Each structure stands twice: as structure tokens, then as C-alpha cells.
Amino acid sequence: MRPPATDTGEPLFSIREARLHYRVGGALSALRGRSSVVKAVDGVSFAIARGESIGLLGESGCGKTSMGRLLLKLEKPTGGEILFDGEDVSRLKGKALRRYRARTQLIFQNPFDAVNPRFTIRAILAEPLENAGVPRAGHEARIVDALELVRLPQPAQYLDRYPHQLSGGQLQRVVMARALILQPEFVVADEPVSMLDVSVRAGVLNVFRDVRDRLGLTAIYISHDLALVRYVCERTIVMYLGKVMEDGPTEDIVHEPLHPYSKALVAAVPVPNPHQSHDPLPIGRGAPDPRNPPSGCVFRDRCPHAFDRCASEVPALRDAGTRQVACHLF
Amino acid sequence: MTETFLSVRDLKVSYRVGRGSLDAVDGVSFDVPRGSIVGLVGESGCGKTTVARALTRVMADNAFISGGRMLFDGRDLAALSERDMNALRWREIAFIPQSAMNSLDPVYTVEYQLNEVLRLRGGLGRAQARKRCEELFEMVGIEVGRLRDYPHQFSGGMRQRVAIALALALNPKLVIADEPVTALDVIVQRQILDQLRDLQRQLGISVILVTHDISVVAYICDRTVVMYAGHVAEQGTMEATLTQPSHPYSMGLRNAFPDLQGAASGVLTPIEGAPPSLADPPPGCRFAPRCPFSIEVCASVTPPQVEVEPGHFAACHRAGEAPALRERARHVSTWMAEA
Structure with a gap:
């Protein structure tokens, strides 16, 4: 089980009305007055408590990966603020920024794309140590420790191998070890098992859970599959077109999703069971053009319950029992 | 309904590698009953895609069928001449690839690509081909007005629907779908599977669905063939x-x-x-x-x-x-x- 949060005060992250808007179409379109804006993240607010794991759930284009990139300061927000330990992340510079980089890390989706194929495993893991100015003499021991942490048996045998000599599951553990080697407090895992075979996925998920608990990490797990999110996160935030639709305990969302979009997501999760519902999903086909989302509630044109108010008024995220829902029905 | 319509026996497919060769598929046997969906399931490298490719005889340059038979409606696909095999492709055996983005040509409209199949392979006239294009788009649930669009103008799910329309263009009897929903989000995945099953029932075709995901098999297949390292580990009803x-x-x-x-x-x-x-x-x-x-x-x-x-x-x-x-x-x- 999770160790209790180390301190009960401030959350690790406070996200207030975060926005990330991209202008799409080049200079030429702008001259013709045809450029438009994609609101990848549009007014998202939540707090991440120390030691908490949150699943960011949604389909491609919902803004979940952009949100992760904002938290890691890989993108600059176009609005709102992101506070880490009370400090505004967008103001971090120089030394403070280097420290931030070491305290926050990313675990990539495709391990084969995330490492340099010409580097040995040793070089892959030494790079963050060098960047952080760890003296050379200490590298080998830290590298071996990190590989042990992710349960690669007899780590020494891997050090001089190249990425292509490892299986997907082994390499994903190396990617995880690289993210953990500087002992970060916060990690973002972006679909970390979607490229792996089913028989090895479980191993990687178990290592992720185990390491997180042992180190008391705070984590964001990004996925479109609620079954995976449920396995690693006690809290889930459902996103759609850059906005939060529902935010609450994962078990509550699994058993009784409130937002109509969450309902469709839950119903769509594939289950390895021969006896299952084949009813059509309670959602309209085809996501809208992100450059031109519907007025009011962004989900309304696919929502089976939409009514007049949904077109005219953007639903605010409101408390509904154990969670928050952005829907005029609640 | 249980009449066997494709029967694969002791199929062996090898790849030439360096001076030797390796058997990616080594003695695989299974049947596809007429009008059923058979799931070929296994992990990467188990040989499932190699089997699917062997059935169309469109294989990697260094791959060859080194043994066994593939009896399709009485004919052995492994023994057919390239010319006879080519006559079956698309008209009787069609393929839905995994990544519809990579299989559609980005510089031609979707209608152009459908027309190519209908007119060159199917021998349809201009007017007939246009009518068939519209029918196909209606069948897979895309507005007919989008026929003139280019592949990049479609979303991932829509592109996969276009790929299904392409495969069904000439009324094939057998459709081989290689991981047709793997790259898609759960909601789109489900909608494409529903579509595929509705069409399969409506048209009475047989489908071989290659996947690594048992949930996909559970949702849509009638039979399962589990492969492991080039062998069939288990097979039976889903x-x-x-x-x-x-x-x-x-x-x-x-x-x-x-x-x-x-x-x-x-x-x-x-x-x-x-x-x-x-x-x-x-x-x-x-x-x-x-x-x-x-x-x-x-x-x-x-x-x-x-x-x-x-x-x-x-x-x-x-x-x-x-x-x-x-x-x-x-x-x-x-x-x-x-x-």
C-alpha cells in the first residue's frame, strides 16, 4: 500500500486555469486571416498532493499529453499558472530550473524511440548523472542500483549491451531506470506499456507501482485505457478537447461514471470476456475539429443527453459527491 | 455454417537470413468456417502476420512458403501461379492493413484510390465505379461528400473505415485484417469493430483477424487460434x-x-x-x-x-x-x- 504523504500541507503541484493554445496554419494563412487556434489545454485546474498518483484519461487530442508536458515545463503555458512546491514553474531559470529538471522526469511511450541506439545501456544511464554533475566515480554504483530498482536481474550483464539487444520489456525498464536515477519526486508516465506485448506489460506495470510506492513518488499516468489507469492510480482525471470532464476516485469512475463522456469511455474498455455487452456506445461518432469546437459544452455534439443549455453555457467543474464533474446534468 | 472454406495445413514460411533461413511459421494448421471470424492471436514475432501475409502471397522479399497447403475454396493458394493468385487478390481475398495512414497514398484523393481498384481490378466502367464508391462510403458510414478528400483530411478512425471500404470494394469472400484497431483509441476501436462485424454478417464474408489483444478476440471472433513462436499453441471456439x-x-x-x-x-x-x-x-x-x-x-x-x-x-x-x-x-x- 501507499505510504502516507510525507507532509500534509501544500500540494506538490497546483495547476490554476492552465492553458496551452497553439496557433495552427503558417504565416501565409495568418496573412489571409485564416489561421486558427487549437486549445490543447484550456483552463485546466487541479492539485496534485505529495505521493499521489493521478491518471490522465482520454482519447488522442484530448490534451492529456500536453498537460503532462506543461507539468514538466517542456511547453510554456499560454495562460494560467502551474505552481510546484509553491513556485511558479514558468519563472524557473538557471540553477532553479536545473534542479527542477532533476526533480521531475518523464517515462516515454516507446522505449525504442526514447534511447539513442548507438549508446550502451551504461551510457544511456550515465547521461542524466553527467548532466546533473554527479562525479564520475559514483556513476557505476548508481547505474547498477537503478537497474536493480526496476528489477532487471543481474544488472551488470546489461551495461555493455545496446538497446537492440534488449527486449521491449527490458528496455522499458531501462527507460524507467533512467527517469529514476536522479531520484526525482515527480514522474509523468505517458502510455508506458502501450508498445509492449501483453505477457510483459504486467511486469512493467508492477515495477512501476512498486517503485512508486517504495520511493513515495508523485506520479501522472497518461492513458486512454481505464483498465490500465485503474491498476496504477487511485485518482483519475477524464479530459476531452482540452478540458476536464470529471475528476475523482478511480474506483468510483469505473463503477459509476457520472459524466456522459466518462460513461462512453468506461463502456468502451475492451474486456477479455466472451459474455459482454455489444450495445452501441452512448456517444456520437467522430470527434469535432479541434480548431472549431462546439459552443458551450465541448462534448455536446456527441452527447446523448445534450439539451439547450449545453449549447449556450460552458459547464463549470462542480462538486458531485466524491468527485467533480463538468456537466449541466449535475 | 460450419462448412470449411479455408483450410491451412502444416504451413511453413521461412525467411532467408544471411546464409541460412529461419522458420517464422513452422507447421501451422487451422480452419476458417464459412461466414465466421477467426482471431489469430499472439505476441510480436509469433508469426501471426506472416501467416496472414502468406495467405495473400504478398510477402517480404526474403520470405517464402517452404511447405504446407492453404486450401481456399478447393484451390491450394500455396501452389497457384502468381498470375492465378493475382486474379484472386482483392476479388476473393482482400487485406485490411494495420496502419491505414501508411497504406493510403497521401497525394491522391480517396475516390481516386477506390476508383483505381474498381476500374483496374474490377473492370467497372466510370459510372459504375462512381456508384460503387458511394455505396461503399455509405456502407462504412462516411458522408459521400468526403470522397474527394485526401487521406490526411480524415481522422485515424475514418481512415481505417476507408481501408475497410477499399478491402470490400470488389465483394471478396475472405477478408484478412491485420491489427485493424491497434493504433486507435478505445472508443474508435469499439466503433470500428462493430462496423466490421455488422458488415461481415450482412455480406456473409469470412474474416481472419490478426491481433495481439485477447479482448478484441473476445468482442468479435467466433474462433481463436493462439500462436506462439511460429507454432499454434491452442485453438477452438472463442x-x-x-x-x-x-x-x-x-x-x-x-x-x-x-x-x-x-x-x-x-x-x-x-x-x-x-x-x-x-x-x-x-x-x-x-x-x-x-x-x-x-x-x-x-x-x-x-x-x-x-x-x-x-x-x-x-x-x-x-x-x-x-x-x-x-x-x-x-x-x-x-x-x-x-x-
């Missing part, structure tokens, strides 16, 4: 293979991924190790090195296909004890590495 897995590999897969309908507290259990290298496969059962139930004979003798129930086969020396092994396979400790 229900039997899922509810009474009789090969230790299939039993292991059941514990390996989360089930939203299951309890939250369950611990997932990986199958330790990795599939063997096909360049140098172990003697005997290829799953034996990862199998918690392996006994002496497994390391030396290739297991035969044992019929555990009528029509349900498992390639395992201990298939006779399947119910007892299934019980043991439920426990996490069974799958813990001994080392």
Missing part, C-alpha cells in the same frame, strides 16, 4: 479458448492484463522471460522455457495437438491435466521466477 484455456501460455495471458470487470485488488502476473529466438528455437515445446508446468518430455519432444474437447485443441504434453493446471495457473506464485 468461448472455449477464453473460458477454458488449455495451453499454459493462454492460461498465463489471462492473468497478465487488467480486466475492468474484475476486482480492483488483483495483482497482474507477467509470464517471465521472452519468446525464444526463431533462428535457434529450443527443441521440444517452444514455450517450455517459460512454462511453470514443464516436465522432462517438454524439453525434447514437440507436443502434438491434443483434442481436449471436441474441436478444441492444445499443443501441450499435459493437455490431459488442463483443468488442474488451470486452477494452479490462477495463483500468482505459480508464475514467479524460480531463480
